Amino acid sequence: MNDEPKSISIKDIAEALNISIGTVDRALHGRRGVSEKTKTRVLKTAEQMGYKPNLAAQALKLNRRISIGVVLPKHISYFFDPLRAGIRAAAGAAMGSQISLEFHEYPRIGSGDIEALEAAHARKYDGLIFLPGDIQRFSPLIRKISRSGTPMMCVGSDAPDTGRIGSVSAHAYISGSIAAELLAHKLPRKANVAILTGELSTLDHAEKLSGFAATLAIQAPHLTLMPTLEGHEKPKEAYRQALTLMRQKDRPEGLYLSTANSIAVIEALEELGLLGKVQVVATDLFQDLATLIKSNKILATLYQRPFTQGKVAFENLVAYLTRGNLESPVVQLAPHIVLRSNLPLFASRISETDEGEPESDSLE
Amino acid sequence: MNDEPKSISIKDIAEALNISIGTVDRALHGRRGVSEKTKTRVLKTAEQMGYKPNLAAQALKLNRRISIGVVLPKHISYFFDPLRAGIRAAAGAAMGSQISLEFHEYPRIGSGDIEALEAAHARKYDGLIFLPGDIQRFSPLIRKISRSGTPMMCVGSDAPDTGRIGSVSAHAYISGSIAAELLAHKLPRKANVAILTGELSTLDHAEKLSGFAATLAIQAPHLTLMPTLEGHEKPKEAYRQALTLMRQKDRPEGLYLSTANSIAVIEALEELGLLGKVQVVATDLFQDLATLIKSNKILATLYQRPFTQGKVAFENLVAYLTRGNLESPVVQLAPHIVLRSNLPLFASRISETDEGEPESDSLE
DNA sequence: TTGAAAGCGCTACCAA
DNA sequence: TTGGTAGCGCTTTCAA
Numbered sequence: 001m002n003d004e005p006k007s008i009s010i011k012d013i014a015e016a017l018n019i020s021i022g023t024v025d026r027a028l029h030g031r032r033g034v035s036e037k038t039k040t041r042v043l044k045t046a047e048q049m050g051y052k053p054n055l056a057a058q059a060l061k062l063n064r065r066i067s068i069g070v071v072l073p074k075h076i077s078y079f080f081d082p083l084r085a086g087i088r089a090a091a092g093a094a095m096g097s098q099i100s101l102e103f104h105e106y107p108r109i110g111s112g113d114i115e116a117l118e119a120a121h122a123r124k125y126d127g128l129i130f131l132p133g134d135i136q137r138f139s140p141l142i143r144k145i146s147r148s149g150t151p152m153m154c155v156g157s158d159a160p161d162t163g164r165i166g167s168v169s170a171h172a173y174i175s176g177s178i179a180a181e182l183l184a185h186k187l188p189r190k191a192n193v194a195i196l197t198g199e200l201s202t203l204d205h206a207e208k209l210s211g212f213a214a215t216l217a218i219q220a221p222h223l224t225l226m227p228t229l230e231g232h233e234k235p236k237e238a239y240r241q242a243l244t245l246m247r248q249k250d251r252p253e254g255l256y257l258s259t260a261n262s263i264a265v266i267e268a269l270e271e272l273g274l275l276g277k278v279q280v281v282a283t284d285l286f287q288d289l290a291t292l293i294k295s296n297k298i299l300a301t302l303y304q305r306p307f308t309q310g311k312v313a314f315e316n317l318v319a320y321l322t323r324g325n326l327e328s329p330v331v332q333l334a335p336h337i338v339l340r341s342n343l344p345l346f347a348s349r350i351s352e353t354d355e356g357e358p359e360s361d362s363l364e
Numbered sequence: 365m366n367d368e369p370k371s372i373s374i375k376d377i378a379e380a381l382n383i384s385i386g387t388v389d390r391a392l393h394g395r396r397g398v399s400e401k402t403k404t405r406v407l408k409t410a411e412q413m414g415y416k417p418n419l420a421a422q423a424l425k426l427n428r429r430i431s432i433g434v435v436l437p438k439h440i441s442y443f444f445d446p447l448r449a450g451i452r453a454a455a456g457a458a459m460g461s462q463i464s465l466e467f468h469e470y471p472r473i474g475s476g477d478i479e480a481l482e483a484a485h486a487r488k489y490d491g492l493i494f495l496p497g498d499i500q501r502f503s504p505l506i507r508k509i510s511r512s513g514t515p516m517m518c519v520g521s522d523a524p525d526t527g528r529i530g531s532v533s534a535h536a537y538i539s540g541s542i543a544a545e546l547l548a549h550k551l552p553r554k555a556n557v558a559i560l561t562g563e564l565s566t567l568d569h570a571e572k573l574s575g576f577a578a579t580l581a582i583q584a585p586h587l588t589l590m591p592t593l594e595g596h597e598k599p600k601e602a603y604r605q606a607l608t609l610m611r612q613k614d615r616p617e618g619l620y621l622s623t624a625n626s627i628a629v630i631e632a633l634e635e636l637g638l639l640g641k642v643q644v645v646a647t648d649l650f651q652d653l654a655t656l657i658k659s660n661k662i663l664a665t666l667y668q669r670p671f672t673q674g675k676v677a678f679e680n681l682v683a684y685l686t687r688g689n690l691e692s693p694v695v696q697l698a699p700h701i702v703l704r705s706n707l708p709l710f711a712s713r714i715s716e717t718d719e720g721e722p723e724s725d726s727l728e
Numbered sequence: 729t730t731g732a733a734a735g736c737g738c739t740a741c742c743a744a
Numbered sequence: 745t746t747g748g749t750a751g752c753g754c755t756t757t758c759a760a
Contacts, residue, residue, distance in 0.1 A: 007429065007462060009753055020731045025755065035729060054462065056427075057753035059420035060736050065371065098371060098418065177705035185549055185663075215705055219660075296583075299549075334709040337701045341541035341579055345698040373737055384747045389739065397745060421737035424752050 008049050016045055028053075059098075066321055067100045068314070069125035071117050072155075075108040076260045078286035078351045079306050080131075083155065086310025087129065094318060109133040110233075117141060127151045127317045129310075132159035135203050151320055155313040156306075157204045158330065165320050166329035168313040170304035172204040175335050176211025176258065179281040182300055182337070183254035184220035186279045194226040194245060194252040198233065198259030205230070208258045226252055235264035242268035246278070254279040263288055263353065266298070285338060285346055288353040293340050303336040307349060372413050380409055392417075423462075430685055431464045432678070433489035435481050436519075439472040440624050442650035442715045443670050444495075447519065450674025451493065458682060473497040474597075481505060491515045491681045493674075496523035499567050515684055519677040520670075521568045522694065529684050530693035532677040534668035536568040539699050540575025540622065543645040546664055546701070547618035548584035550643045558590040558609060558616040562597065562623030569594070572622045590616055599628035606632035610642070618643040627652055627717060630662070649702060649710060652717040657704050667700040671713060 010024045017024075019038065026034045027042035028051075034042075070087060072080050084103060091101050104120045106112035113133045118141065120128060128145065132138045132154050139162050146152050146163030154167035176195075183193055195212055197205045209228060216223050229241045238261040245251065246268065255278055257265055262282045269275045280298040282289055284306075292298045312331055320326050338346055374392065378385040383402065390398045391406035392415075398406075434451060436444050448467060455465050468484045470476035477497045482505065484492060492509065496502045496518050503526050510516050510527030518531035540559075547557055559576050561569045573592060580587050593605045602625040609615065610632065619642055621629055626646045633639045644662040646653055648670075656662045676695055684690050702710055 011753075021754085022732075022756085023730055026730090029755090033729060038729085052462075054424070054753050056420045056423035056462070057736090058755080060418070060424050060738085060752090061754045061756085063420075063736055098416075098420070171706075171709055174706050174709055178703065181703050181705040211705075219704065332709070334700055334706060336698060337703075337706075339542065339545050339701075340583065341545040341575075342535075342538050342698060342701075345535055345538055345696070375737075385738085386740085386748070387746060390746090393739090399745060402745085418737050421752090422739080424736090424754085425738045425740085427752055 007054070008051055009054065010051070013042060013046055013049060013051060016049070017041060063098075065098055065100060066127070066318065067102070067125045068127045068129065068317065069102050069104060069120040069123060071104045071106075071113075071120045071128065071130040073108050073113065073131065074105050076284075078353065079156075079260070079284055079304070081351055082349060083306040083310040086307040086312075087314045088310075089307070090311040090314035090318075094315075099318065114138070114141060117145070121145050121148070121150065125150065127153065127321050129153045129155055129313050129317060131156040132162075132164075132203075133157075135159055138162075151317065153313050153317040153320075155309055159203075166316055166326050166331070168309050168316065168331045169204070169333070170302075170309070170335045171332035172207035173211035174332075175283070175302050175304070176208035176213075176256070177215040178211075178302060178335065178337060179208075179256040179258070180212045180215035180223075181219055182281050183256065183279055184216070184223060186299060187220075187223060187254050190222045191224070191253040192226050192250055193223050193254035193256070195228050195256040196238065196242065196245075196259055196265055197228060197230045198238065198261055205258060212256055212258075223254065226250075235261045238264040239268050243272070246272050246274055252278065255281070257282045259283065266292065285349065286351055286353045290343060290347075290350050293338065293343055296340060299339075301338045303338045303346060305333050305336060308333060371418070372415055373418065374415070377406060377410055377413060377415060380413070381405060427462075429462055429464060430491070430682065431466070431489045432491045432493065432681065433466050433468060433484040433487060435468045435470075435477075435484045435492065435494040437472050437477065437495065438469050440648075442717065443520075443624070443648055443668070445715055446713060447670040447674040450671035450676075451678045452674075453671075454675040454678035454682075458679075463682065478502070478505060481509070485509050485512070485514065489514065491517065491685050493517045493519055493677050493681060495520040496526075496528075496567075497521075499523055502526075515681065517677050517681040517684075519673055523567075530680055530690050530695070532673050532680065532695040533568070533697070534666075534673070534699045535696035536571035537575035538696075539647070539666050539668070540572035540577075540620070541579040542575075542666060542699065542701060543572075543620040543622070544576045544579035544587075545583055546645050547620065547643055548580070548587060550663060551584075551587060551618050554586045555588070555617040556590050556614055557587050557618035557620070559592050559620040560602065560606065560609075560623055560629055561592060561594045562602065562625055569622060576620055576622075587618065590614075599625045602628040603632050607636070610636050610638055616642065619645070621646045624648065630656065649713065650715055650717045654707060654711075654714050657702065657707055660704060663703075665702045667702045667710060669697050669700060672697060 010021045014021045014024045023034060023038060024042050027039040028046060072084065091099055104116050106116040110133060114137060117130055128150055132142065138159060142152055142159055142162040142164055152164040154164050157169050158167035195209060197209060213225055216225050229245060238259060242265040257280065269278060276297050282298055282301040285301055285303045289301055293301060316326055374385050374388040378388045387398060387402060388406055391403040392410060436448065455463055468480050470480040474497060478501060481494055492514055496506065502523060506516055506523055506526040506528055516528040518528050521533050522531035559573060561573060577589055580589050593609060602623060606629040621644065633642060640661050646662055646665040649665055649667045653665055657665060680690055
């Protein structure tokens with residue numbers, strides 16, 4: 001129970017000490033021009049009186065109009081659209097909405113990403129939210145921009161040791177781990193399982209694979225992990241790989257789709273009449289996947305909570321910009337395990353299946 | 365891309381229209397004392413110029429020191445302690461922390477709850493956060509306090525049709541539904557399953573039971589739901605019921621513990637040598653449960669995210685108090701499905717197993 | 729080293 | 745129906 005009949009201000013402190021409010025302000029903020037003696041006196045009485053700065057007044061006076069640039073790909077829209085929405089929501093709720101937001105977009109990871117980030121940097125925002133794509137290519141740029149004084153906040157993935165101030169993402173290793181455990185529960189006897197992995201971010205996919213493999217080894221030694229199929233950036237490629245995989249005689253009975261192109265793989269399964277016979281754990285959530293879960297065609301999907309990622313990334317960046325530090329710089333969200341039973345809870349967050357790859361080879 | 369070189373104020377609008385800022389303010393807020401004509405003119409130019417109120421200035425001027433009372437039980441601490449922590453965290457992050465918080469506690473649901481709420485009401489807070497216990501007993505009081513003008517925010521459960529402004533809880537029906545689906549996945553053949561339900565809140569437990577039963581019927585017709593064991597408020601009672609249940613010849617192979625006394629049931633299972641042989645889905649998360657999950661003794665637990673519940677309840681109450689309305693009054697969170705694989709993600713949120721029932725009959 | 733005072737954008741009150 | 749103005753708590757500049 002904290003009883004403060006009325007909040008006390010620097011004026012109260014000034015009066016109690018018979019000094020001016022200017023001096024109190026200087027002492028409180030450790031600015032130069034105060035004698036050590038008065039400074040400690042002020043600090044002590046402030047403590048005693050339970051002084052807390054009035055943030056409204058502070059904000060009003062300083063009236064710093066924070067500008068934030070957001071650099072994210074268009075594709076995959078069912079992931080990045082809600083992520084952007086989360087950023088917008090957080091910005092709307094933030095004090096004053098005095099914060100200006102600008103969104104920069106590029107087609108997809110690996111195509112125009114570096115350029116977009118450089119362009120954004122040129123606009124000299126107070127802070128930057130961005131997706132670190134291919135770490136190898138991004139790292140030098142992140143380091144450069146960070147050193148130039150612009151706080152960088154990673155979202156969707158992380159880029160450690162680059163000077164970025166923090167990151168928000170779904171826990172990739174544990175995503176893989178969950179997928180393995182779910183498959184293990186559904187496949188009680190000896191069987192093969194496989195992982196199909198892909199774009200988004202190299203780092204995250206490596207992590208997911210690690211988690212998947214490690215958990216299989218520990219919790220489900222009866223399941224054998226087949227050679228990983230990786231690097232299909234395009235649906236058609238994913239489709240072909242899936243067909244080949246599922247036609248071989250030791251075909252897997254469980255599949256972990258950590259890729260964005262899960263629909264292409266699903267189509268391959270359907271064509272072979274294996275949909276519903278093979279246990280599938282997918283990633284992310286969109287309309288077509290929801291339908292498949294509802295009809296028991298796939299077991300589960302691991303929802304990476306893009307909306308929350310955007311929201312938290314924004315909040316943390318603003319916290320850093322205003323308060324100057326971050327209590328937990330690296331946030332790794334718990335992915336939601338979406339099954340048939342809890343699917344309705346995510347209905348409001350489901351977006352259309354991503355259409356758009358006009359320039360790539362589409363799936364028929 | 366929104367470019368606003370500098371944010372515009374009511375002064376700008378006033379100058380543009382050659383009127384005083386007082387008039388602009390009146391028009392903008394629909395206060396009386398403005399002609400319809402000037403009002404529409406102001407509204408239109410405000411729209412055109414893209415006026416957004418400076419919330420800092422507004423807050424500074426109004427300087428309303430919002431007071432919020434929180435009325436929650438001590439027991440069960442592993443649920444209500446993090447819930448309180450969530451409220452505190454949200455209060456700390458809120459603009460100015462100009463909001464005063466007071467916590468009221470009572471031993472447990474049904475013992476001193478009504479009295480505590482009445483006592484809190486007597487302190488005339490601007491808003492109240494509380495757990496609606498037994499709906500039958502609470503409803504009249506909630507209605508009364510609401511009508512007296514104090515906004516009431518339910519947390520942990522809901523109390524519909526009482527005049528409360530909103531609620532935050534885990535989705536009880538879907539919790540039951542998830543439990544059924546998890547058991548169905550692990551028990552592929554004909555078997556009996558049972559639910560042990562208990563205190564917390566009557567409404568929620570009925571909901572969990574509904575979800576469990578309905579999902580069993582639809583998704584797992586091969587599983588038979590045995591008569592529900594309900595109403596054991598005390599560990600010893602839960603323990604006895606569990607012993608009796610598991611000793612009968614058609615004993616269940618799957619158990620859903622929607623009760624707070626899961627540990628007592630677990631002890632019964634252990635005694636009978638059934639721990640690990642019977643599939644168990646529990647509720648909430650605390651140290652002993654975490655240990656059991658880690659060692660594969662129980663399948664999963666449904667984490668009701670008390671911290672988040674507290675945080676959201678506070679944020680929504682404050683939003684209501686300041687902005688006057690709520691976009692989504694009833695929030696039903698998706699419970700986290702905690703398995704062995706994703707347990708580490710929740711480690712930081714795990715509290716000690718609740719000890720405290722000095723006055724009740726303890727378990728040996 | 730310290731004091732005095734202006735002013736951030738807004739609300740509310742009093743006067744016209 | 746309108747205009748004018750004090751002042752919320754803070755930062756900052758200019759004088760002393």
